[in-house]
Amino acid sequence: MxxxxxxxxxxxxxxxxxxxxxxxxxxxxxxxxxxxxGLNGKISQSEEGTSYESNTGRDLTIQFVSHNAEQMPWVFKPSEKIMKVKTGKYSNATFFVKNNTDKPMTARAVPSVAPSNANEYLKKLECFCFEEQFLAPGEEALLPVRFIFDSNMPESINNVALSYTIFDITNYNDMEMAHHDGR
Amino acid sequence: MSSVIESHHDDHHHGPAKGLMRWLLTTNHKDIGTLYLWFSFAMFLIGGAMAMVIRAELFQPGMQIVEPEFYNQMLTLHGLIMVFGAVMPAFVGLANWLVPMMVGAPDMALPRLNNLSFWLLPFAFGILLSSLFMEGGAPNFGWTFYAPLSTTYAPPSVTFFIFSVHIMGASSIMGSINVIVTIMNMRAPGMDLMKMPLFVWSWLITAYLLIAVMPVLAGAVTMMLMDIHFGTSFFNAAGGGDPVLFQHIFWFFGHPEVYIMILPAFGIVSHIIETFSRKQLFGYSSMVWAMLSIAILSFVVWAHHMFTVGMPLAAELFFMWATMLIAVPTGVKVFNWVATMFKGSITYETPMLFAISFVVLFTIGGFSGLMLSIVPADFQYHDTYFVVAHFHYVLVPGSIFSIMAAVYYWIPKWTGNMYDERMGRLHFWLSFVGVNVTFFPQHWIGLAGMPRRYPDYALQFADWNMVSTAGAFLFGASQILFLFIVLKTVMGGKKATPQVWEGARGLEWSVESPAPYHTFSTPPKVN
The missing domain is CATH 1.20.5 (Single alpha-helices involved in coiled-coils or other helix-helix interfaces)
Known part of the structure; x- marks a missing residue:
């Protein structure tokens, strides 16, 4: 060659x-x-020091949607299904969860927002979806989410659905841990 | 280099080795081309038998012949085998036979690599097919193997599937490296890039596409492997991954892959139409530029396969327009083929019949592709039989017809014998009718809303499914005739002249028929 x-x-x-x-x-x-x-519900936590509050807000309807991933036995539902909020004002909502099995379990909630162009105006100060959730057998909890919509959001958006899917990651974590330990 | 030429010179006197070892150890591009072509024919028949199982089940609504689980496995393996086992190796086989002869080279640049890239394939497909006999069955998640169907919910045999995709990917990559090194470095003196036969051009571009995207496919299946066995979560939402990411990576590979399966066909059809129109090809350089633009555009249209996953409007518009843009260079090619035939003195031998029907039927497949590129329309057509009809029109009377045309066109050069023209034409007409009866009604049942991939369907789709199945069995049976014609030609027949066809041009027609075991040991002169 x-x-x-x-x-x-x-x-x-x-x-x-x-x-x-x-x-x-x-x-x-x-x-x-x-x-x-801002696609795909991969929203960042609200930046520190930035204020999204304003008094020029308008009315907005929020729908909360909960899903259980396949084979996830927990009870998981929003405390209120529909909520009227104002843009530029902080709002609080809660989701009810209960581990109705007889073993301790860990879960993770994955968020999604519809319509997707509302996503960039949604800022979450606190959300249970930021962390893993651990519940002992039979334990129940109210999981908080604190959020605000930027008042610059286009007028065309009057309805926003915040959806959460809860996944069982108990075994998944074990597998990951076992793998790390194995090294 | 000089040592290589000399060793070839020695071989020249005693020809190929005898027996099985000739085929196992061969580094001759013609032997390897033959191996590839027979391998792909075998895979075509196996994948075709699976298609017959699918169509037989769909002959009537309700479940008759197979279990739904087995139907899913047939659907998956049919797609994988036809794409990776039939169409791609057939084109690599043609490249092996023809590229060195067309550019006036003595062999491929890397003959041992060539042997390895062929002999990996039987192992890859042996592994894939063996999964049919494993506990839990063969892969059942469709040829696009979307996560999480192919990760969280996959049968255990998915690991064998991943390994076999790795092997076939390695084989394609080595094959393409070989083609590029040959074309770039071993052309006869005077064979400038813009004088190369179009089949060589089409393969040069295809090989670059393969090198760009086969590693991405390898990456995708590696991520699947890691998700399944090593606790990562590339595609697992629970661990912070994203199933939609899989679709992006897959189609970043998948769309160029679609053109990998059609560009060599463009080259073949250009040669055949030129020969049987007895005219020089119209618009040679525009043909080259059209293929290059199609290849480049293929990297920026992938998301049109997944308009319905939820994309921002701007992205949908971008991918829609980019997709529609591909119709322009493709239109240039169709125009040039028609312009070549215009006022030509055309005869209709079997290769020409296949080539003309390629132009017509591939264009129909192209138009249904344009319909699918329109975002709002795609929301309606997505995952219906309309999509099935679209991609079968571009792959069966597209790629497969071009391969059959190539076999009829060059088989006198390969074997030294003419095929039986009457039987060739009979094979063409049976295939032509069969393919249209099979796939044209699928446009209608798709527009009427029949979803793809299910073993059962609603009653209103029954009539056209019955017609479609009848067509499929006609098409399938006529390929047995093709096998018979090829075997008969290999055994004997009217002796072919070196030029074979009156209008044929190019270096491969300047050597004897059958082509000697070693050609162009000293480079020919090209004007």
């Missing part, structure tokens, strides 16, 4: 490895993209 063929071979092999790593780079790129566009 002559030198120019060797050079071509080298570049092409590098390109193959480069594209393999690029496929993994797509994972953080995707997260960044979602965060910038």
């Amino acid at each position: 002559n030198n120019s063929a060797k050079r071509t071979l080298k570049y092409l092999s590098l390109a193959v490895f480069g594209m393999f790593f690029f496929s993994f780079a797509l994972v953080p790129l995707y997260d960044v993209f979602c965060e910038v566009t």
Whole structure:
């Protein structure tokens, strides 16, 4: 094989490895993209020191939706299904959860917002979805969410649904721990 | 280089080795091309048998023949085998046979790598097919293997599926590296890039696409593997991952993959139409630029496969317009083919029949693709039989017809014998009628709302499904005839002249028929 063929071979092999790593780079790129566009419910916590409060707010209807991921036995529902709020004012809502099994369990709630363009105006000061939830057998709790809608939100949005899906991550954590311990 | 040429020179006197070891150890591009083509034919028949199981089940509403679980496995394996086992290896086989002869090279640049990239394939598909006999059955999540169906809810055999995708990916990557190194470094003196035959151009572009996206597919299945066995959560929402991410990564591979399966077809059809119109191809350089633009655009349209996952309007508009833009270079190609035929002195031998029907039926598939690119319409068509009809129109009378056309066109060069023209035409007409009877009604039942991937359907779709199944069995049976014609040609027949076809041009027609085991040991002169 002559030198120019060797050079071509080298570049092409590098390109193959480069594209393999690029496929993994797509994972953080995707997260960044979602965060910038506010897609996918991947909202950041409200920035400290920024005030979204204002007195020029308007009325907004919020619907709370809860889902249980498949095989998630907990009772999980919003305390109020519909809430009238004002933009530019903090509001509080709660979700009721109960571990109705006889074993301790850990759960994680994954949020989503519809319509998706409301997402960038929604700021959550506190949300149970930021943390894992642990409940002993039979234990129940009221999980809080404290949020505000920026009053710059377009007039066309009058209805926003905040949806949460709760996942059982008890075994999942064990698996992860076992894996780390194994190393 | 000089040592390589000399060793070939020695071989020249004693020809190929005898027996099985010839095929196991061969580094000859013609032998490897033959192996690829037979392998892909075998996979075509296996994948086709699975299609027959699917269509037989859909002959009538209700469950008759197979269990729904088995139906899902057939659906998944049919897609995987046809894409990765039939269409792609057939094009690699054609590239092996033709690219060195077309550019005036003695062999592929990396002959041992060539042997390895073929012999990986039987293992990859052996592993995939063996999953049918495993506990829990074969992969059942569709050929697109969306997470979490292919991770959280997958049968245990998914690990074998992942391994087999890794192997077939490695095989494709090595094959494409070989093609590029050959084309870039081993062209005969005077064979400038813009003088290369279009099949060579189409494969150069295809090989670059493969190198760009096969590693991404490998990345996707590696992430699945890690999610399933190592506790990561790339695609698991409970652990902070995202199933939609899987679809983005998959289609970032998947859309260029679609063009990997059609660009070599464009090259083949250009040669055949030119030959049987007895005219020079109309618009050679626009053909090259059209293929290049199609290849580049293929990287910015992937999300049109997933309009319904919930994207911002701006993204939907971008992907819609980018998708529609692809119709422009494709239209240029169709225009050029028609312009080549215009006022040509056309004869209708079997390869030409397949090539003309390629132009017509591929264009129908292209138009249904345009309909699907319209976002609001896609919300209606998504995951219906309309999509099934669309991609089968571009793949069966598209890619597969072009492969059959190529086999009829070049088989006299490969075997030294002419095929039986009457039987070839019979095969064409049976396939042509079969393919249209199978897939055209699927447009209608799709528009009427029949969803894809289910083993059962509502009663109002019964009539056209029955027609579709009848067409599928006609198409399937006519491929047995194809096998017979190929075998008959290999065994004997009217001897072919070196040029074979009156209007044929190009270096491969300047050597004897059958092509000697070693061609162009000294490079030919190209004007």
